[in-house]
Amino acid sequence: MSVEDRMATIHQPSMHAMCGHDPMESELFRSVLSRIGDKWSVMLVGMLHEGPRRFTELKQMTPGISSRMLTHTLRQLERDGLVEREIFAEIPPRVVYSSTPLGKSLAGPMLAVAEWASDHQAEISANRERYDASAED
Amino acid sequence: MSVEDRMATIHQPSMHAMCGHDPMESELFRSVLSRIGDKWSVMLVGMLHEGPRRFTELKQMTPGISSRMLTHTLRQLERDGLVEREIFAEIPPRVVYSSTPLGKSLAGPMLAVAEWASDHQAEISANRERYDASAED
DNA sequence: CAGGATCCGTGGTGATACTG
DNA sequence: CAGTATCACCACGGATCCTG
Numbered sequence: 001m002s003v004e005d006r007m008a009t010i011h012q013p014s015m016h017a018m019c020g021h022d023p024m025e026s027e028l029f030r031s032v033l034s035r036i037g038d039k040w041s042v043m044l045v046g047m048l049h050e051g052p053r054r055f056t057e058l059k060q061m062t063p064g065i066s067s068r069m070l071t072h073t074l075r076q077l078e079r080d081g082l083v084e085r086e087i088f089a090e091i092p093p094r095v096v097y098s099s100t101p102l103g104k105s106l107a108g109p110m111l112a113v114a115e116w117a118s119d120h121q122a123e124i125s126a127n128r129e130r131y132d133a134s135a136e137d
Numbered sequence: 138m139s140v141e142d143r144m145a146t147i148h149q150p151s152m153h154a155m156c157g158h159d160p161m162e163s164e165l166f167r168s169v170l171s172r173i174g175d176k177w178s179v180m181l182v183g184m185l186h187e188g189p190r191r192f193t194e195l196k197q198m199t200p201g202i203s204s205r206m207l208t209h210t211l212r213q214l215e216r217d218g219l220v221e222r223e224i225f226a227e228i229p230p231r232v233v234y235s236s237t238p239l240g241k242s243l244a245g246p247m248l249a250v251a252e253w254a255s256d257h258q259a260e261i262s263a264n265r266e267r268y269d270a271s272a273e274d
Numbered sequence: 275c276a277g278g279a280t281c282c283g284t285g286g287t288g289a290t291a292c293t294g
Numbered sequence: 295c296a297g298t299a300t301c302a303c304c305a306c307g308g309a310t311c312c313t314g
Binding site for chain 2: 014015030033036039041042043049050064081113117118120121132
Binding site for chain 3: 303
């Protein structure tokens with residue numbers, strides 16, 4: 001029995017029970033999921049999980065991101081308490097972002113999903129091509 | 138040593154290595170993450186993981202979703218090969234959606250994230266209030 | 275260096291009405 | 295029952311310019 005199988009049998013969460021049918025609760029639930037599901041959050045949380053980084057470092061490590069979206073996304077993550085922002089009053093200014101305990105607790109599950117996405121990229125890509133090909137008639 | 142700790146030490150994926158810096162690769166990677174990060178996909182995959190469901194069942198189990206978005210989201214999931222669609226030519230018509238093996242392989246990691254979101258709802262909600270309160274000056 | 279401000283296009287989402 | 299069609303909105307995100 002693999003470790004994965006053991007993990008699966010230890011606890012089997014139910015989506016139906018989790019997301020709840022209380023409007024308020026399910027709204028918060030979805031707002032959390034959509035935060036980590038937006039365009040840049042996953043990558044930034046993953047990078048900060050490896051260690052603290054400066055603004056420019058993050059920008060260079062994240063190809064395609066603009067300063068605007070980097071700032072915006074980091075602020076949202078800071079708001080949720082996933083990321084900490086430390087300012088050094090120097091010239092030139094230096095700002096260091098790091099993962100909080102809460103952020104680190106998310107990194108594990110989130111990296112598992114990211115790894116799944118990485119592992120199944122080819123399969124999904126093929127599925128899409130097949131679907132699109134059979135759709136054009 | 139807990140099972141969670143063991144899992145963490147067995148394999149430590151690196152976001153930096155995973156998302157890749159090849160533009161094509163990272164684009165597909167993000168498209169996969171944003172699919173499962175959109176407003177309804179997580180809930181639908183979670184529900185179908187518990188068993189096949191009809192269109193109307195899914196609609197009733199997913200408070201707030203419109204027919205349009207339910208159809209649209211299910212089509213996207215079908216396109217990616219996460220969900221299978223079976224049509225029974227009856228009157229009235231009956232359509233049953235079910236999770237594919239690929240969809241089931243995603244459910245584990247995804248439910249872990251969903252569980253994290255559920256577990257930390259209160260903490261995140263408090264963080265947001267604190268952040269917003271200190272912002273208004 | 276680390277952003278803030280502004281404009282603007284696109285796409286995801288909802289509301290409504292209709293159909294095989 | 296299980297959708298489709300259409301309109302409309304607006305938040306997400308990119309581009310550009312500016313600043314302490």
